[in-house]
Amino acid sequence: MSVVRLSRYFLPVLREDPAEAEIVSHRLMLRAGLIQQAAAGIYNWLPLGFRVLKKIEQIVREEMDRAGAIEILMPTIQPAQWWKESGRYDDYGKEMLRIRDRHDREMLYGPTNEENVVDIFRRHVKSYRQLPLNLYHIQWKFRDEIRPRFGVMRGREFLMKDAYSFDYDFAGAKRSYENMFLAYLRTFRRMGLTAIPMVAESGPIGGNMSHEFQILASTGESVVYYDAAFEELDLAAEDVEVEALTRLYAAVEEKHDPERCPVPAERLRKARGIEVGHIFYFGTKYSAPMGATVTGPDGREVAVEMGSYGIGVSRLVGAIIEAYHDERGIVWPEPVAPFRVGLVNLRPDDADCTAMAEAMCTRLDRAGVETLYDDTQERAGAKFATMELIGLPWLVVIGPRGARSGLVELRSRRDGTATELGPDAVLQRLCG
C-alpha cells in the first residue's frame, strides 16, 4: 500500500492564489490541497496535509520516546475547577474557550495541560523514588486568538506536543530540562531544520528558565542572531554536553546588543526565524497550589519540581514550508514529505508507458517507497505543475520515448537535476 493512484486520490489543488493568504506557507498549503478552512483559525487537513502532519507527529513522538518521556493522552475538554486551583482561570482571559455543559458545569477546551497533568500526578505519585517522570501527549488545543491568521501558523485549533517533567529537586529538574533541550535540537534536525534555542520570557506558563526554539526560514517572522556553532552541532554523540549548548549565544533582534554580544563577528550569524517550540522550568508554580507533593528520602513532603515542553506540530507544517519552497511550490525535506516519489505517466493512453509505469509501481510498492502515481489524463504541463506545487522530493517521469528504450527520468525537486536511468538504477538511487 505504498503507492497511491492520483486518479483515486483526493488532491484538490488550486490554480489561482487564494486571496485570503498573506504568507507563502498559507498560500501554498491552500493551493497544494493540504488544508481547507472550516472557520477562522480552524482547518480541515486534507489527505496530503494529513500525511505531512502525521510524519511530523511521528518524528516528535520518536524523539520524545528516545528521551525517556512516556506518552499519554489527555482530553481536549477539562473541568474549570483545576484552573481555579492553580489560579490561572481568571488570568487566561478570552483566549480560553470556556464552555458550559448541559448541567451548567464550567468546562473549557484546554489551551495547555499543566493543571491536567498535575491532577494525574497527584493522584498516583507519592514518593521521590517514583521520579524522575516525564509524561507527554500530542493533542489538539484551542486558543481563541482574537485575530487568527497565517493559516496553521496562528490557528485557533492546533496540534501540540506538550511534555511535563516531574523531579524531586532542582538538580533533577535541570537535568530534565537539559534532556528536553537536546531532544528538541534532535527533533528539528530530523525534519531537516536548523533550530536555534534562545533564552525567553516565560509568558503565561510562568517560570524562570525558558528557551524558545526558532527554526531558520528566509520568510521568518523575526530576526535572530546566533553563534555559528549551532550549525555544526554533533547531536548524534551519546555524551553531548547539553549544559554548554544552553549557554551558546542566540537572541532575537530586540534583545541583541552588538556592544555586549560575546560572539566574535566572524562567528555571528543573522537570519530570520519562526518559533516552533518552547520549553519552561517553573519549579512548584503548579504543584504547590494543587498539592502535588512527594515524600523525600528524609520523610518530608515537598512540592514536586516541574517543567513543560511544547512543540507546535501543526504549526511546523507551515514553518517547514516557509523554510523550504521556491517560486513553483513546496520543496519538502524527505523526512516529512507526504510521498517520497511522484511517478508521472506522461501518456496513460500509450501501452508501453502504462506497462512501464505499472511495473515501476509494483517495484516501488514492494520496496516500501511512498509514491503518488499520476495516472490521470491531464496534459504533461499540468502534471508537472501539480508535482512541483506539492513538492515531492523525487519525480520519476515516464514518457513514450523512454518507454521504448527502457529509460525513465529521475528528477530532484530540490536542485532540479534530472537523469535518465533504467528502472533498476532508479530503485537503487531511491533505496540504496
Added chain:
Amino acid sequence: MSVVRLSRYFLPVLREDPAEAEIVSHRLMLRAGLIQQAAAGIYNWLPLGFRVLKKIEQIVREEMDRAGAIEILMPTIQPAQWWKESGRYDDYGKEMLRIRDRHDREMLYGPTNEENVVDIFRRHVKSYRQLPLNLYHIQWKFRDEIRPRFGVMRGREFLMKDAYSFDYDFAGAKRSYENMFLAYLRTFRRMGLTAIPMVAESGPIGGNMSHEFQILASTGESVVYYDAAFEELDLAAEDVEVEALTRLYAAVEEKHDPERCPVPAERLRKARGIEVGHIFYFGTKYSAPMGATVTGPDGREVAVEMGSYGIGVSRLVGAIIEAYHDERGIVWPEPVAPFRVGLVNLRPDDADCTAMAEAMCTRLDRAGVETLYDDTQERAGAKFATMELIGLPWLVVIGPRGARSGLVELRSRRDGTATELGPDAVLQRLCG
C-alpha cells in the same frame, strides 16, 4: 525501543476495586491503570491504555486504507452554520456541546461530521468522474450524554472513526456500503472479535439502509440471535460475496421472532453483544440541502448519494475487555495488547537472574517484540498479580533456579499453560 522497563514506566495499578465502576471493563481499566477520569465521561489515557487505543486505531486505519478510503482530519470545533444548513442544529438537542467564541459566533464540538465533510466535498468535487470517493478520519467527538457511565463505553469525549462515501447513483452507493460492510467484518476480526452485523434503525443520522455491528461478549449489553454462518466467514478471499452477507440473519432480542426466524434451530446462535460500529446509507439527506451536487454524464446536476460509517475506537477498548477477561484481570488478544510480553525478573538482586533478564531484553528488543520488563523490587506475588491484571498475552518468568540451569518459564495468559524453555526456544515461540 521495543522494551520498556517497569521501574521507569508509569503504571498506576489499583489493588482495590474502584467504587464508581459498574461494569467489568470500567473496573479493569481503572485498576490496570489504563485510564483516569478527568470529569464525568471524560478520560485521560494513561500509558498502557494509550498503547491499546493506538493499536486499535491502527488496525481500523489499515482496513479503511485497504478498502480504498482516504484519510483526512476534520477539526473538533465546527461552525453552527453548517448544521443550520442541514437542518440538524435544532434536532440534535442538548447532546450537542454548543459553544460561543469570543466574537459570540455560534460553534459546537462535533458529535459527528456529515456536515463538515459535505462542506469539503461541495467546494472541490463537481463531476461524476471524481467519484466514487470515501473520506474518513479518526478524531475526538463530544456528545453531552445526560448520564455518562460505564467508563469509555459511554463517555462524553470519545474517539471515533467516521468514513463518508460519495457516489453518483444508488448502485454506486450500494457498492460503497457493501465495501464498508466487508471492511468492518475484517477490522473486528483482526482484533480477535466476532462481529455480528444487524439491520438497524438509523436514528439521528437518518437513512434507509443501516447495519449495527455488535461484537460478542458474555457481559454484553444486549442479547443477539444470529446465523452460525457468521462464525465461519472466509473474509480473506478476494471475491467475498458481500451482498449475500448483508442478508444473513441476525437480530437483537426485541426484534427476534422465533416464529418467523429463517434460520434452522441448529444453526441459530444466541449470545450477548456490544455495539461498536454503525453504517448508514442515507442518499441525499445532507447533500441536497447543502448543495453537494455533481454533473452527470448527461450534463445534469444531481445531489450526490452518501453513506456514513462509524467505529467507536475508544469504546472498543472497553468492549474488547468485556469480551476478554477473567477473574484475575484482562486477557488481551495479541493484536491489540499494549505489550506482547511481560518479562518478570523474580530476583533483581540476584546477579544470575538479572544477567539473564538483561540478555533476554536485548534479544526481545532486537526481534522487535514489544515487552514490558518488570525490573522492580516488588515481591513475586505482587508482580504476578500486576501482570495478570494488565493481561499481556505472554509472560516470561526468570527465577534463580532457572537462571542457574539456563531456563525460563513461558506462560500463556489466555490458557495459563506454562513451559520451561531456553531463551532460544522462547524467541522462536514468540517470533517463529
